[in-house]
Amino acid sequence: MVTKTAWIFPGQGSQIVGMGRDLATTDLGKEYFRKAQDILGWSVLEVCQGDTKILSRTLYTQPCLYVIQCILINLLKQNQTNPNFLAGHSLGEYAALHAAEVFDFTTGLQLVKNRAEFMDNVVGGKMVALIKFDRLYLNEIIANVPNVVLANDNSEQQVVISGTPQAVDKVSNSIKAKRVIELKVSGAFHSHLMKEASEQFQVLLENINFEEAQVPVLSNVEAVPRTSKIVLKENLKKQMTGSVRWRETMISMVEHEVIRIVEIGPGKILSNLFKKEYTQITIKNISSLSDF
Template sequence: MTKTAWLFPGQGSQHSGMMADLLEAYPPTQERCDLAASILGWSVLDCCAGTTGNLDQTLYTQPSLFVVESLLVDALKDRGATADVVAGHSLGEYVALYAADVFDFVTGLKLVQKRAELMNAAGGGKMVALIGFDRDALLAAIATTPDVVLANDNHPGQVVISGTPAAVDTLLTQVKVKRAVPLNVSGAFHSPFMAEAAAEFASVLGNCTFHDAVMPVLNNVEPHPTTEASVIKERLRQQMTGSVRWVETCHALATAGVTQALEVGPGAVLAGLVKRTTPDINVTGVCSIATLPA
C-alpha cells in the first residue's frame, strides 16, 4: 500500500503572490484571514500585497506562512485527502501539528506569532548556508569551534551553520566550501544562543492544550514518529534552540515506507531536499488550489 507524507516548508518559501489563488478559489480564505488579522493586529492579505509590514521580515513571514499553509491543509482535507505521516521544516512544523489536529488554528497562530516576535527581536547572531563540502571535515570543525552549531541539516550537500559572527567566520576559514551564503536573519536561530527567547516561549507553550496527533509526526529535533501530545510539546519546546534534522527526517520517511509526499505550501524547497536525500520518495507540490490533487 502506498504511504503518503505531507511536508510543510518554513521561512524562505514565502512570496507576495502566495495568497492570490486561495483568495480567489477557496471561499474560507477571507474569513480565515479576518480571524488572523484580529489575532495579529495586521492583515496577511495586506502584507502579501505589500501594503503592510515586510513579508520577508520574520515578524510577518512566519504568521503569513502559517495562515497560507493551514488553508491548504483544510482544502486538502475538504477533498478527502489524508496523510500517513506529517513533518515540517522549522516554522513548517507548526503547520504539521495543525494538520495532525494537535492544536486548532487559533492556538497555532498565537504560538507562531509569539515565536516570530521572539525570533525577530533576537540579535547578535549569524547564519550561513553552506553548499558543497566534505561533510566529515565540516562536522569535525564544528565540534572543535566554540559558539557555532549545525542549525539545519538540509541534505547531504547543504547545511546551515549558526552562532556568533566571529565563530561562524572562524569556521569558514577552516573548511573548504564551494559556496557560503549568509542568511538575512536577525539572530542565530536553531542554536543555544536562542536560549533566552526559548525560555520565554516555553512559558507560553506550557499554557497551550495539545492533543494526541491523529497521524504520526516527525519533529525537527527528534525525527522519530510519535502521536503522543506530551512528547510533541516537549520536542517543540526544544525546537528554537535545537537543530532541524531534515536529512534524518527524510530517512525516517523512507524507513516508514513513504513513497510519495506532498509539499504543502509555497515554493519547492523541500522537494529538492528530499530528492537529494531519498530519491525514491516522489514529492508533488501543493502551493495553490489549482495544484490540489484530484
C-alpha cells in the same frame, strides 16, 4: 501495497510575494484571513502582496506562512485527502501539528505570533548555508570553535551553521564548500544563542492545551514519528535552540515506506532535497488553488 504519503511544510525562506492571493477567493480562505487579522492586528493578505523586505522580516514571515499552509491543509482535507505522516521544517512544524489536529488554527497562530515576536527581537547572530563540503571535517571544526552549531542538517550535502558572527565566519572560512550563502536573518536561530527567547516561549507553551496527534508527526529535534501530545509539546519546547534534523527526517520517512511526498506551501525547497536524495519518491507541490 499501500501507498504511504507524507505531507511536508517548508519554513522561513520559502515565502514568495503574491502567495495566497487566490486562496482569498475561497470561503475557507476568507474565513482564515479574517481570523488571522483579528489575532495579528494586521492583514496577512496585504503583507503577502506587498514589499519583499517586509514579508521577509521574521515578525511577518512566520505568521504569513503558517496561515497560508493551514488554508491549503484544510482545503485538502475538504477533498478527503489525508497523509500517513507529517513533518515541517522549523516553522513548518506548526503547520504539521495543526494538520495532525494537535491544536486548532487559532491556537497555532497565537503560538506562531509569539514565536515570531520573540525571535524577531534577537539580534547579533549569523546563519550561513554550506553546500557540498566535507561533513567529517565540518563536524571537527565545529567541535573546536565555541559559539557555533550545526543548526539545520538539511541533507547529506547541505547544512546551515548558526552562532556569533565571528564564530560562523571562522568555520565558513575554514571549510572548503562549493557554495557559502549568508542567510538574511536577524539572529542565530536553532542555536544556544536563542536561549532567552526559547525560555520566554516555553512559559507560554506550557499553558497551551495539546491533543494526541491523529497522524504521526516527525519533530525537528527527534526525526521520529510520534503521536503523544506530551512528547510533541516537549519536542516543540526544544525546537528553537535545537538543530533541525531534516536529513534524518527524510531517512526516517523512507524507512517507514513513504513513496509519495506532498510539499504544502510556497516554493520547492524541501521537494528538491528529497528529489536529490531519493529518486524513487513521487513528489507533488501544493502552493495554490491551481495545484489541486
